[in-house]
Amino acid sequence: MKRFLALLLTVAMLAALFCVAATAEELSGELVISVLADWPDETTERGKAFMDAVRAYEEAHPGVTITPQASSQQDIKESFQTAALAGGGPDVVIMDNSGHAIDLAAMGLLLPLNNFISDEELEATYQPGPLNSGKFEGVYYSVPWYMDCCGLYCNNDYLEACGLSVPETWADLENCLAVLKENGYGGIITYRSAYAFYSFFYQNECPVIDTTGEIPEVVIDNEAGTEAWNFICKLITEDNGLVESFKEANTWDKVYESFANGEATFLLGGDWCKSGINGVGTEVNYTITDMVEGKTRATILGGWTWNINVNTKYPELAYDFCRYISSPETYSVLKAAGKHSARTDWDVAAGLSEENQDLVVLGEQFPYTMARPAIINEKTVDEIITNAILTVVYGQANAEDSLAALAQELRDNIVSNYGA
Amino acid sequence: MTRASSRKTAQPGRRRNWPGYLMIAPAVIAVLALNIYPLFRGIALSFTHYNLVRPNTPIFNTFAGLSNYTKIFSDAKFLQSIGNTVKWTAVNLAAQLVFAMLLALVLNKRLRGRSFFRTMSLVPWAVPHSIAAMTFTFLFNANVGIINILAVKLGLLSEPVSWLGNTQSAFWCVAFVAIWKGIPFQMIFILAALQAISSEIYESAEVDGANQWQQFWRITLPIIKEPLAIATILNLIGIVSCFNTIWLMTEGGPLYSSEIIYTYAYRQGFIVHDLGTASAASMVLFVIMMLISTVYLRLARGDRGVSA
Numbered sequence: 001m002k003r004f005l006a007l008l009l010t011v012a013m014l015a016a017l018f019c020v021a022a023t024a025e026e027l028s029g030e031l032v033i034s035v036l037a038d039w040p041d042e043t044t045e046r047g048k049a050f051m052d053a054v055r056a057y058e059e060a061h062p063g064v065t066i067t068p069q070a071s072s073q074q075d076i077k078e079s080f081q082t083a084a085l086a087g088g089g090p091d092v093v094i095m096d097n098s099g100h101a102i103d104l105a106a107m108g109l110l111l112p113l114n115n116f117i118s119d120e121e122l123e124a125t126y127q128p129g130p131l132n133s134g135k136f137e138g139v140y141y142s143v144p145w146y147m148d149c150c151g152l153y154c155n156n157d158y159l160e161a162c163g164l165s166v167p168e169t170w171a172d173l174e175n176c177l178a179v180l181k182e183n184g185y186g187g188i189i190t191y192r193s194a195y196a197f198y199s200f201f202y203q204n205e206c207p208v209i210d211t212t213g214e215i216p217e218v219v220i221d222n223e224a225g226t227e228a229w230n231f232i233c234k235l236i237t238e239d240n241g242l243v244e245s246f247k248e249a250n251t252w253d254k255v256y257e258s259f260a261n262g263e264a265t266f267l268l269g270g271d272w273c274k275s276g277i278n279g280v281g282t283e284v285n286y287t288i289t290d291m292v293e294g295k296t297r298a299t300i301l302g303g304w305t306w307n308i309n310v311n312t313k314y315p316e317l318a319y320d321f322c323r324y325i326s327s328p329e330t331y332s333v334l335k336a337a338g339k340h341s342a343r344t345d346w347d348v349a350a351g352l353s354e355e356n357q358d359l360v361v362l363g364e365q366f367p368y369t370m371a372r373p374a375i376i377n378e379k380t381v382d383e384i385i386t387n388a389i390l391t392v393v394y395g396q397a398n399a400e401d402s403l404a405a406l407a408q409e410l411r412d413n414i415v416s417n418y419g420a
Numbered sequence: 421m422t423r424a425s426s427r428k429t430a431q432p433g434r435r436r437n438w439p440g441y442l443m444i445a446p447a448v449i450a451v452l453a454l455n456i457y458p459l460f461r462g463i464a465l466s467f468t469h470y471n472l473v474r475p476n477t478p479i480f481n482t483f484a485g486l487s488n489y490t491k492i493f494s495d496a497k498f499l500q501s502i503g504n505t506v507k508w509t510a511v512n513l514a515a516q517l518v519f520a521m522l523l524a525l526v527l528n529k530r531l532r533g534r535s536f537f538r539t540m541s542l543v544p545w546a547v548p549h550s551i552a553a554m555t556f557t558f559l560f561n562a563n564v565g566i567i568n569i570l571a572v573k574l575g576l577l578s579e580p581v582s583w584l585g586n587t588q589s590a591f592w593c594v595a596f597v598a599i600w601k602g603i604p605f606q607m608i609f610i611l612a613a614l615q616a617i618s619s620e621i622y623e624s625a626e627v628d629g630a631n632q633w634q635q636f637w638r639i640t641l642p643i644i645k646e647p648l649a650i651a652t653i654l655n656l657i658g659i660v661s662c663f664n665t666i667w668l669m670t671e672g673g674p675l676y677s678s679e680i681i682y683t684y685a686y687r688q689g690f691i692v693h694d695l696g697t698a699s700a701a702s703m704v705l706f707v708i709m710m711l712i713s714t715v716y717l718r719l720a721r722g723d724r725g726v727s728a
Contacts, residue, residue: 078690085472103693106473192585245562247585250671257563376473379691390674394587416694417473 028063029314031321034080034090040068049336057324064317077104084109084309091312092322094304095142097133097371098195099378101307105136106376111308113140116319129301129371130342136374142305143322144342146334149299149369150196151362152292153259153267153277156285158185166289170203170231173266173292177239180265186243188235189264192250194372194385195300196268197232202370203294204228209373209381209410215418216375221407228294229406233392233399242393252276260284270302271338271359288358290365301371303342340366376417384409462706465699472693488700492688497676498701501684505660505705508595508680512659515599517652520606525636527607528614538611545604553668556597560584587677590670594678598665602655609651613644653716660709681705 041047054066069090071079076093077100083089085107095101104110113122119140122131126144134142154166159176162183167173177187190196201208206224210217219225235241245258252269253276259267260280267273268291277284291299306322308315324330326343331351334341338356340348340363348363372378388406391397397405466488469479492498527538544552559565560583568580583589617640625635641648663682666672672679672687679687681701689698 081690103473106475107693108475244580244582244585247582247674248560248562249585250673254561254563257561261563263563377692383691387675394675396675417471419477 027061027317027320029317030065030067031092031314031317032067032069032090033321034069034071034076034093036073036076036094037070039094040070046333046337049333053325053330053333056329057321061317066321080104080309081107081109084311087311089309089311091309091314091318093307093309094145095134095307097130097142097144097147097301097303097305098382099133099372099375101134101142101305102136102374102378103376104307105134105139105141109310110141111310111312111315111318113143113308113319115315117323125343125345127342127344127366129366129369130303130305132374133301133303133371134305134307142307143319143326145304145306145326146337146339147301147303147342147366147369148270148272148340149301149362149365150199150268150270150291151299151365152289153269153273154287154289155259155262155265156287158262158265161185166287167292169293170200174235174239176265177235177241181240186258186262186264187239187241188266188268189243189245189249189255189258190268191252191255192246192248192386192390194382194389195302197385197389198300198370198372199268199291199298200232200294201225201228202298202300203291203296204231205295207370207373208385209375209414211374216373216414218407218410218414220410221403224295226403229403230399231294232389233402236389236392237395237399247390247393256280259286271340271362274356274359275338288361290361297365297368299365299369301369305342375414377413380413381410384413459706462699462702465695466703468696468699470694470696470699472695484696488696489704492697492700492704497679498681498684500676501672501679501681501701502704504591504676504678505680505682505708507591508598508662509656509659511595512598512602512662513652513656515595516602516606516655516659519599520603520610523603523607524610524614525640527611541607542604544601545608547601549601549664550668552597552601553665556593557584557669560593584670585674587675590674591678594666594669597669598659598662601665602659605658606651606655609647609654610644613647614640617643649716653713656712657709660705660712681708 035050038044039047039050042051051068054068058064058066073096077095080089080093081104084104089109095104101110105112122140127147130144130147131140131142134140134144152167158180159165162176162179162185164176164179167176180187198208201220201224204224204227206219206222206228208218208220208225210219220229243258243264245254245263249255249258252273255267255269256273256276257280258264259273260277260282262282262284267277267286274288277286291297306326308318308322312318325333326341328341328343328345331341331346335351335353338352338359340346340359341351348366349357349360352359352363373381375381384406388397388402388409391402391405392399467484467486469477469482469484469487471477471480474480523541527534527541531537547555559567562568562580562582562585565580565583567583568577571577572580581589583593621639622635625639630638660680661682662680663686666678666680666683667686670678672683681704685698685701685705688694688701692698
């Protein structure tokens, strides 16, 4: 009996040793991760925290080397796409959750997450908006990292000078813009894209494009959509709502400059705008608050996700790193960056540092934050909507004509990407 | 000599050339891989259904006939980009040629500090496209741009204008930057040609009573005609294929007002992800370039024939 027990113990120990060795073997290799340039930049607090987290992972997995590859926000998708189409590319890449992952999944360049984790577990772990931003044909492709949403930055001095308070509803916003205009103050600045304008459609319960069916359906010109569009056009034309810089705001720094230099009273943007505005160095006195309310409370989702290259030699390792970097183990990275995790267990107030407590108000919007329509070529859709807004800004079309043209162009786009 | 004996004598010669072939092989392979293969691949793609985001459709990667070409020629944005390309080319070429000629004529004179001015005039050419685009974007900025600040202070404008954000001005602002950057390239060719003209010719002309204007039209221009044509055609290729400056400053906007064929092709390829239509647009650009080059080569050959 003793011999048998000794033999059994030996076998068990050998089996355990073998399992450990096998796991260690699985999680070994060189992983190249493509991230935005500010993440591996150790001269900043966020960069240092990120690289510390990377080093901690390497220390926990002796056979693993993680090499961050810096890319700019403008070309991270294109450079990954080109490399992956050629059969190469980084093993892991971060993507803006504005539909980029869906395009890459449609091209067959991303590994589906159901190879590593069940849908149920994903849905229990992450917020639905960021998770759905990486869902293509019913399959999840992206591990959500951090999320943000569009809020309202208000110039306190201008509002006070005009005897106004922070707007809370569409009517308040209209009134504010009218009074500001009378007193010679500028209106709204935001990025020249559809990003902030989606919020107005969502606040009027119009999803812009309905993606619940097999083929997406354009609903921007239904009753709710028309009402939202008319509201946007009224802000632009009658209330002189958008400042001159909006026309050239194809980068966020132009948005910050406009607001920080006092051209605009309101800025529509996410949590990243705070450091951008402060970076201009004009010491503008401002408040960060939630978006105005329409028929309902709603705002647009932003943020980034982790995605695995279909060409990776180390899929298990790649997934494990994605899981790790978006887990509570690395919340220190998000705290240093002033970002909200996209996990359901994230504590909005406790997760942010003391100096970023003014961003809590944006985190509190998450329950009613909605993602852009999850469709192929979202960037083209964004461009079509932006151009429709610009035709109104330039006075080339009225609200009715621009909406009709916009809806038709969106429908043509859906046909070209999904068939009839 | 019989054919067999000539073959025998030719073979040792060919063998002797192997080191030469080996030395040029890397360059030939590079040209084949980076120029010839992409060219033929591009031609093939322009006749193929190749929408990257629809790889599972039955027509993906199948012969498309002329459908990609039909598609782009029925797209108002492409037609607008053709018009913009023509305007872009004409404006850039004319302005660069005139200013480069004037600058070369001035720098060919015996001036104090001529070397300094010659060096300085090359600075725009040496500045990378991205840096030039970023710098001018900042100068044109509606908020902090020096152009707006000065214009408002001088009373030329009542309030700042978004030069790159308006459909009427964006094209001209980007063209201005391209002209500024392109002048030195053309100028250096003209200056080199001017320096090759003997001063004795001008002295004889002066003795014959020719004024400066007549000397320019009757002596300078005919002599530098050939290098000028070469510089112009090279410059033309650079102008038509100018991408960086436009994309970095306006991304072809607003409302496609600064979109040229090149940016249209990029948009189709990397934003719409349809490599078939992107290649078709590139082929249209390629044909235009081929036509220009052919016309130039014929003219150049004709000139040499006459002079011989």
